[in-house]
Ligand SMILES: Nc1ncnc2c1ncn2[C@@H]1O[C@H](COP(=O)(O)OP(=O)(O)O)[C@@H](O)[C@H]1O
């Protein structure tokens with residue numbers, strides 16, 4: 343059974359349409375990530391599920407029951423907000439233990455559970471402090487600990503890792519993933535970070551201007567982006583996108599020529615990921631130009647080529663070296679996917 347269902351749900355703030363009518367089914371036990379740039383309606387969607395925002399039109403179903411008018415406290419949801427929402431007069435321990443206290447758990451079991459949870463998020467040394475005595479990242483971890491201290495029906499997390507430093511973010515990401523594996527609680531997770539979405543999600547809903555433009559597994563989103571927006575948003579460095587035309591079974595653009603399986607047409611955008619290109623010296627070159635920049639990332643080198651209007655990036659071997667402005671050629675690695683999109687609509691046109 344679907345745990346959370348949005349059926350033709352719409353949100354207006356006065357005249358402003360923040361989330362146009364849309365439907366979304368979140369399966370029981372799923373880790374669904376809402377991914378999109380700032381202002382695309384992620385928080386609004388989440389707040390509607392939480393009951394913190396009125397739904398203008400449509401139905402919100404939780405575990406098969408219409409929940410539009412159910413107060414937040416009756417939804418059995420635990421939330422982590424972007425802005426923490428901690429109680430300033432309580433210590434860290436009291437903040438984390440509050441949901442347990444509300445449910446009448448005795449002091450001793452509560453303390454044990456709080457300590458165990460605090461250890462998971464590396465807060466056990468700060469249990470006696472108050473929120474005002476913590477850094478932003480520490481406050482965020484308190485909010486996270488308070489959400490995971492008990493097992494609700496649904497977790498709602500709004501950019502819960504955004505204020506942590508890079509190292510802790512990666513640790514916490516793994517912690518969240520493990521926690522989800524352990525508890526199997528239906529989770530809706532909001533982020534603008536595509537890496538976070540790809541690593542955590544069972545499915546990703548990519549949003550743009552209030553709309554879900556693609557809902558798929560991370561693998562599918564990566565290998566078969568539905569449109570140019572998704573293609574450009576997922577992957578780092580992002581997919582190379584080149585405008586051109588298809589003629590005689592080849593995609594052609596200045597400095598670029600490669601075989602494709604699509605009918606002849608104009609107004610095409612070809613996409614190829616940096617990791618799907620390799621440096622070549624034989625006659626198989628699909629892209630040729632001058633070396634524009636080399637960036638060593640540690641395990642590989644990002645190689646950027648330019649030819650007048652076209653700029654293409656490839657991920658090459660870490661030991662690759664060549665002088666800037668040297669002529670350079672690239673070819674797709676055997677068997678990789680070349681993506682084709684309609685320039686006007688942005689929609690994918692290959693199979
Ligand atoms: N209370 C509000 N009143 C009016 N407009 C709002 C309100 N909250 C959000 N919005 C607008 O709705 C859109 C979506 O916002 P939000 O859901 O917060 O985006 P995201 O979380 O994806 O960054 C934005 O254009 C934002 O300015």
Ligand SMILES: [Mg+2]
Nearest residue numbers: 384385386424
């Ligand atoms: Mg937001």
